[in-house]
Amino acid sequence: MADLLVPTLDHLRQAYAVTSRATQVTPLLESAALARETGAARVFIKPESLQWAGSFKVRGAYWRLKRLSPDEAKKGVVAYSSGNFAQGLAAAGQALGIPVTIVMPIDAPAAKRDATAGYGARVVLTDHDDRAREEVAAAKAREIAETEGLALLHPFDDPEIVAGQAGAGLEALDQLSGKDASADLLFCSVGGGGLIGGVSLAFHYLSPATEIIGVEPEGFDGMGSSLAHGSIETMPIGPKSICDGLMSRRPGDAPFAAVKTAGVRGITVDDQSVRRAMRIAFERMKLVLEPSGAASLAALLGGKVDVAGKTVLVVATGGNVSLADFMAHMNHA
Template identity: 75%
Template sequence: MTAPQIPDLDHLRRAYALTRQATQVTPLLESAFLAKESGAARVFVKPESLQWAGSFKVRGAYWRLTRLAPDEARRGVVAYSSGNFAQGLSAAGQALGIPVTIVMPVDAPAAKRDATAGYGARVILSEHGARPREEVAAERAAAIAAEENLVLLHPFDDPEIVAGQAGAGLEALEQLADRNARADMVLCPVGGGGLIGGVALAFRHLSPDTKLFAVEPQGFDGMGRSLAEGAIEPRPAGAATICDGLMARAPGAAPFAAVAAAGVTGVAVADASVRRAMRIAFERLKLVLEPSGAAAIAVSGKTVLVIATGGNVALADFTRHVGDA
């Protein structure tokens, strides 16, 4: 099997130059409270929850759609997603005039389903029973692609998705430089690895001394396990977590290649820590984060950059998790 392409710095910069015209510059927030709590000198939080469609996903989705051939763009694309990639791809497709079909597990959060449809995508729900929901949704998306002659897109296992997501890291590097700061550590939530792949490459090229950490829920630490083994290792079956956006069975080959090349370390956090992180983000930073988006705030260090990845959470779910913190 051919080794996945690892985007170089020029590739990342070309993607960022285009996607920054269609995305928002999310702020870089400094938190004295988090610094004191963690013992860090400084803590910066980059809330990608404030990005279009509520997460960083639109960065990679937009770049990937611009890589389509004209006839592919006319036919449209299909992908599977539990929510945030669905919304990011749908928003990007709406902006570019490209038809989007999304296969979502039937138990994906209703707020994410509704938002995806709100961006004009066709949403098809998949029933997975006792099987891994990602596996069933992927099979359904592949079948639709074949039946309707649509381009099948993967939510994270794609070098172009990795390149597009790197914009969050390149933007953060610019913002840190404007504050005369350099991150000793970068903490990034990980599901399939598309974001940490891009962010890690950006920092490895431009801030090589920065330590990079992939933050995952306990029991869903496929990236951490894979990094420790030196090869992709699926997570064990039967685990549960409140971080519904970080439930990938295993990291993608393209993100894993990027992360391994960048020297990332895996860190697993408990749901209780994630709930507390959601509460801190709300009370101290005035950020409404979904569990998946808050995971990295549950870790501490020196001068730290935390990527808060998403805020697509229903009010009832948010209040339940925060109330349990």
Template identity: 75%
Template sequence: MIPDLDHLRRAYAATSQATQVTPLLESAALAGLTGAARVFVKPESLQWAGSFKVRGAYWRLKQLSTEEAKRGVVAYSSGNFAQGLAAAGQALGVPVTIVMPIDAPKAKSDATRGYGARVVQTEHGSRAREEVALERAQKIAVDEGLTLLHPFDDPEVVAGQGGVGIEAIDQLAARNAAADIVFCPVGGGGLIGGVALAFHYLSPTTEIVAVEPERFNGMGTSLSEGGIETVPLTTPPSICDGLMARRPGVAPFAAMEKAGARPVTISDAEVRSAMKFAFERLKLVLEPSGAASLAALLSGKVDVAGKTILVVSSGGNVALADFMRHVGDA
């Protein structure tokens, strides 16, 4: 259930053949604003398909048998895993079907189709959108003989996402630095599970801050309670559409229990301000989910005085009109 360091390294060795090394940007402006000694931002928004998701997706597809790869896979996603899996499938020649909620951002569904995937959309009404999409994906898997993949609750996906952490640790070392604190966003937990394990094995004194939207703090609540907790279905949505999982996955939660993390929540207003800061000061276009970690740092909810900070900015898949609206409201 919990990938070890060798597992993470094997995954990174494979995925690095098909992904970009995203840059590590140091920001004196962020250090000055927050009182940190040094602040580094890792913009996975500049990764293929616009987010970190292609790392875990590619590694997961590499685990398929020849026959499974020939038949193809099906998964459900609100957007970033959809694009990452579609891009990975295109690179490996694996047919990909994605089930997406009807209210997923159009820019993300269009981009998923652009990578050659078949997109099936679902109406969820008053039900949880991920539950409806999962049910449809399960039916397609049975009816068409496809391998069903989970966007985050899979140890292999966690292992693949661990490449973000391994890469960042190497980049920090090349800059004569080591992170005291890492801010990482949490939806279902695939990314933070992999990142936290990488730091747990290679930089054990580093503190991991798990950043979630207000009202969608399933990972933080679960860590506090010592077991997986579910966010109420009546919870109003967040602008961080990629972080609205109602509960963490079993595999990511197990990774987080092993590695440890401090949970922090951020508001939509804080996310909008972070998107504006990233655009104006860092020259980065981040989607709301991708700006969550920066929002947590800028909020001052974690004492970073004199510390070396790493901010993982997870994605930049946002339509221009939506970006302008969010930044305009900041």
């Protein structure tokens, strides 16, 4: 069964051939300052924050919409998301002329709600009280799908989403080759696991010597815990994290199968280390990252992984943060 969840290299390349016509090639930036600070030989940042809709999510969303049947595409789709998949799916739907409904937790950042609506999506908010917010939003999305006859899309637990997100990894591999480099270590943040599932498979197939580190907020390390124990685990409901896009309590089946295949291991970062990473990204590389997008950089800077003398790739996943929230984080960094 697990094999059915893991896209092949040909599948990844097929997806990228389609999505690359609708997405931007995000740059691969080298930072000598970060290399000196961490002791690494070279440090590269791939800022998916500069992608359409401000994150990598449009890659998987566009590919998933292209896999709809004509009838499904005509009726439209519904999904739940705290923000970045919402924007990516809304932007992809707008580009393809497919109606999109997004169910979002009421405490999702206002900037992400507004941007999602700005791409023409219908936004439905859910109030989760003390319940797990993704479970409440998912239930509402299922209800809408059933009552309105819409195709229900999952933001990360879908082999096609994994295949679409792999474009970021395939792109990075080409860019590294163009700089006469190969990555010894790769840091990538983890929410439900769609991105790291795709990126880890791309490196597993084409750069198997690269060690891949999945980065999660403290208290939301469902992927790391699941990998450590060999089966999917659900984390208890606990304190919030500033990394709103990484607050999934369990990884998806498809991403978990992918990261197991690729030999990923997990580490966690705290809120303060993420704020510091946001500040360093801004001051050293002129990148505006949201907290979720800076988690991977926080892991590099945190010293939990020995990077001395190694070539490191950091995937900075998103930059969807309001100016007010960004400044608040900077004031506490």
